[in-house]
Each structure stands twice: as C-alpha cells, then as structure tokens.
Amino acid sequence: MRHDFLDRYSRLDSPIHRLPTTAKLLSTLCVISATVTLHFTHAWFFIIVAGVLLILSALTTIPWRFLFGRLMVLEPFALGIAVMALFQENGVFVFLSILTKSTLCLFTVILLSNTAPFAEILLSLKRFGVPKLLITILALMYRYLFVLIDETERLNRARSSRTFSNSPIRKWHTMASLIGQLFVRSTERAERIYAAMSARGWK
Amino acid sequence: MNPAIEIRGLQFRYPDGKEALRGISFTIADGECVGLVGPNGSGKSTLLLHLNGLLPESLPKDPNVVVYGRALNKENAAEIRRDVGLLFQDPDDQLFCPTVYEDVAFGPEQFGLDKEKVRAVVTKALETTSLLGHEHRSPHHLSSGEKRRVCLAGVLACEPRVLALDEPTSNLDPRGKRNLIQTLKSIPATKIIATHDLEMVVELCSRTIVLDQGTIIADGPTHQLLGDEKLMLAHGLEKPHILRHVHPH
C-alpha cells in the first residue's frame, strides 16, 4: 500500500517545484513573518500576499480542489481558537484580522509542503545549522511514518475481521491495545534498524 | 589465500534462554556462493547476524568467526562489517533514509569517503542494481522489488567482499525475483544466501548447507543435497521442481 496522500504533489514538475528548496523555505518564513507582524489596517499588504499566493498556486499546476481542500480541513481549528477573540473590545476586528492572517499563513505552508519534498526541507534545515541529531531523528520519523501507518492498517483490519461487537468501550480497548502493540513493534523494528545501520558502519 | 569465512564451533543463546546455534563449523572459500537452507527458526538469520558481529552479547567470547583471516572481536567489528555486507529480511528495516540516494550513500559516508568518491560508488551501485534515475525517490513510493534492490545497492556501495543475504526473494513477484537473481549473478563477491527459495539456490549456489535446530545437518554440492527427497522432507523442505528429473547419487 502506498501513502501518497501525504505528499502526493511534492514531486510535480513546475517552475515553482524546480526552485531551490532553501529559497522556498526562506520565502515562506518571510511571508509568514510579515503577515503575522503587520497590523491589519495595512489591508493592501494582505491583498497583495493573497494575490501572489494565488498566482504561485496557478503556476504549481497542483489542482485547486486539492489546495482548497487542505485549507478547508485546517480552517476549523483556526476558527475554533479565533472565536475566543470575539469576546473583547474591538473583538470583531481582531477576529477578522487573525482569521485573515492565519488563512494566508496556512495557504503559504500548504504551498510549501506540496512543492518541496520533506527530504529536501531536511537538507536545507541541516544547512541552516539545525543539530544533526534532530535531523537524523526527523528523517527516521518521516521514513517510518509510512511504514507504521501501513502496520496500523494491517493490525486494525486483522482486528476488525475478528471483532463482532460495536460497543464504544470495546472499541476504546481495542484501539488502546492496538496503540500498545504498535509501540512494541516500533521498539522491535528500532532494534533491527539499529542492526542495519551498524551493518553499514554507523558508529 | 585465506578463506572468506571460517566458523568454528559457533554457539549462541538468546538472552531469553532460547538456544539458536549449537556448535556450527564451516568454511567458505573466496568467491564461493553458498545456499543456507532450513525450516523456520533453524538459526539461519541468527547465523548471518554473527557474520557481521551484530549480536553484541556474543562478541566478547572466544573468537569463532574468522573473516579473511581476522577473528571477529569487539575492536574490529566495525572494520569487518565493511567486508561483510548484510542484506536484511525486511527491506523496510534496512532502508532508513528519506531518499534512495541518501540511503545508498549512507555506508560510504559513514566510512568517511569524500563527496566525489561517495557519488562514484553510489552511481556504480545503482547501475549494478539498474536503479539509475531513481535517486530522488522516497522509499515509501517504491515497489517491494525496487526496495529490495535499493537495499542491495546500499550494501554494494560499501564494497563488501562477502555478501550475506537473508531471504532476498521473499515478497517478490516472479519478475522482481528474476531481476534480483540476474543482479546477484553479475556480482562477483563471495555470497552466502539464507533462503526458502530452493529454485534460486539451485540457480545461484554450487554448494548448500542445511541447517535445522541450530546444527548443520548436511553440507555439500547443491544438486546432491536438494535432490535428496528424504533429507529435504525431514527438515521441512521440498525437492525443487527443477531437480525433479535428477536423481541423487
């Protein structure tokens, strides 16, 4: 089974995809910093950012449906927190401000993650001086995320094929023991990975 | 010339008390290709791990694994790992980097080669395994056959003199299996292959060792051993189809 859904579009071929990852990472940071710090009264800035993001998305050839779909999945979380802003003086203004800002930032990151493969983002981070140990752990984590998702699905299927009750209590028990089993398997796999790493000269 | 691998009276017990190897001895000459067969749990994988000094509990004891004249101990284990390339059973365990290139380059980088040399070695390994052009793919986008070949490339990039392969054809479709066998045939290194795939043993190995319950049951020419129906059945194996018309003796 493949889990392309996590990074399906990061390897398309478009002018944006061909840009160096470091450049994309840095410009993402710049856009987000400016968006977050600039006061909402400078409406022109936010309109320009939105326009630029839309043009960039058109250039990436990623389906609009996918991009906005991702945005719609994430927006409720932002909305949930933003509602709290309403209960203060000037609340509607603050509410609109943070909702606009967070939507723009969300869209920027969605563009980044779908135009730059994570492996390359890691290489850029390494160049920026992020500790090597953290890079190693992030790389291992990203790599085995997919393996673990597969494993979870297999375990889950094996269980549901033998589960005949639908009670929530039962379900919680099964899910929890599934998580437990997943941890046990992860420790076992970690041992084998360590063996494989040492076999190729790891310290 | 020293033999590639010499094993004398190797014993091993897992910490939980399970006895995996009970006094194993054999010698493999340089350039030989040996099949290691036996039922599940016979100790094949454990034996391969020993060739690489990967079971730390076993290291300090008397030296009973000798690779090209050097007895394996704690101090030289890292060095000997360069000589013995190990292909693990589950490619997901061995393919631990985010891209194909990084994974194949992992070994050479650990050995301290400079960038240019690493690139050369990796390119050569990818060429041998016909994976050129796949450098930037992520492991989770590869098929099982491709994964296996990347693992093999990662091992070859370390330029080992001995290849120890654990179930190299498990989980492969017939085409993947054929590709892998062809690749293995083209590699001149000494090979020891632990497997249930007896057809492959017949095709690749001139000699076979039969292992059961941690002891060597038989050691001899492949055609003779695998053609011996009684021996095969007694140890959970089966006479391969290719040998159906060949009679022992």
Next chain:
Amino acid sequence: MHIPDGFLDAKTAIATGMFSITGLGTALRRAERHVQSRKIPLIGLAAAFIFVAQMLNFPVASGTSGHLLGATLAAVLLGPSAAIIVMSSVLIVQALIFADGGILALGANIFNMAIVATLCGYGIYKILQIFFRGEQGRLVAVGFASWCATVIASVFCAGELAWSGTALWGTAFPAMAGVHMLTGLGEATITMLVIAAISKTRPELLEDNDQAVPANGRSTAFVYVALIVIGLLLLVAPHASPLPDGLEQVASSLGFEHKATEAPILPSPIKDYQLPGIPSAGTATIVAGVIGALAVFALSFLFARVLARRQKSAVHPSSPPNRQ
C-alpha cells in the same frame, strides 16, 4: 491545542521560541552525550509512533471523536529528555508537512505540548509513583499525570493567546482549560489503557524507560524546572494577579499599552464578559480545575484498580522478544 500562525504576536512567538530552543537544545545535548547510539533509531521510531497514535480516532458521544496527545505516554515510555525530542519532532513534521500548527507558532506549540506537557506529565507521574506502587499505582499515576499535563499545557496556551492580545485571559483561560479538562479525561483513559496493554505483553519495556536517555543530570533537571517556572511567571502569573486588570498592568509596565489604546474600529459584540453569579470566569475555572483534579484522581484510582485486577486475572504470557 495546535496554535496556527497569526494568533501570536512577535514578542510571544520569540519568547516561546527561545524557551523551546533552550528546552529542546538541552534534551538534544543530553541525548548526544549520554544516549547509546543503539537508542537513536528508537527515538525516531517513537516519534513516528506518537504521530500515528495521534491519528487514530476514539469515538466519543454523538459522532464526535477524540485523539491522543501522547506527551505523558512518551515521557513514561522513554523518559523526559527523549520525550521532549519525540514530541518536538512530531510537532515540527505536523507544522511543515501538514500545516497543522503554525511555523512561527512552532515555538509556542513545542513549548506547550513537547516541553510543558511532557515534563509536567513526567514529574507528576514520578511523584505519584513514590506513593502508589505496583501495577495499580503505575496506572493511577499515568492517568492523573496525563490529565494534569493536558490541562496545564492548555493553560499555557491560553496565557500565550492572552499575552498576544488575541483573546482576553478571561475568555481564553476558562475556554481552553474547560475544554481540556474534558479532553484530558480521554487522554487519561487512553494513556492508561495503552500502558496497561504494554505492561500485559512486554512489561520490561516499562522498566528500562529511562535508559533511552539516562536519568536526568542535575543541570538538565534545573534547566527544565527553570523553563516551566519562567513560563509560568511570564504567561500565567500576570493574569492570575488579584488586581482586576492584571493584563493591562503588566502591559503598561512592559510598554505594550498601545494595543489597548487603539480606537475600536468595530463595536464589540459582548461588553464586560462575565459569568453571572460568579465573581469572575477565571476564579470559577480555578475552582472547577481543583474539583476536576480531585474527581479525575478518584476516577483514575478506580479505573486503575479495575485494569490492574483484569491484568492479574489474565494469564501472564511470557512472550519472548521477537527475533529471527
């Protein structure tokens, strides 16, 4: 609890970013110096494990579902320093690949969920372990610690939102703490069930957890405690002050008063937000928190008893480690 970008102002993002760099940096240095290289793959795999565990949905009433945060689970399974690295890695990947949690807000998110939650969870777990022993004791400690960790992290989150001027403390504190007092119940239940499941199949995995990154050195522990104390002083304490307008006081003394003086462009829908009958929502929340904590502790105790008894009655399979 993942704060998106746009909700925190620069000062909050920078301050929490610095806390996170200090905390994560300390954990990484600790791991670099003391961890056996054998355990590095385990930390990576544990991060993937927590990530996947967070993806699993647990059905709650009427079609809604909850999921695990896993900070206390990670801390109990791997020890505090490894857990900080694991939880930070999870948050970094979530922010960069899934846009779940902001990039500039990453500092705050790591601080709340990877540092405060893991350390509080671990600390409370260890302290309770002194008083409650055995299988049941471990489960009580795990359950109560997970609940507290979730609630405390959410209070820090509220503090950050208030400090940024995104929401009033009087709104953010009861809302965040209230919601997480409820979701914390789920967190506690799942963590207890998972630990019970692991202790049934591979009890030894729960024994040597500190070996992933060996028990904390004094200097590491000092940094961790200092981080939480500074965080409390900066993010939570100003609001908890008895003065009615604690935030304004602090804001003006720090020179951030311009925020409050800006003329309202749109009228606020609710003025002087307050719950009727109770002096302030903040006080009400604290009262509810204390009562909640006692109730959760009692519940954990009962639930642990049931789980531990089931454990005992089940045949203990001595499953050998899975090796080929």
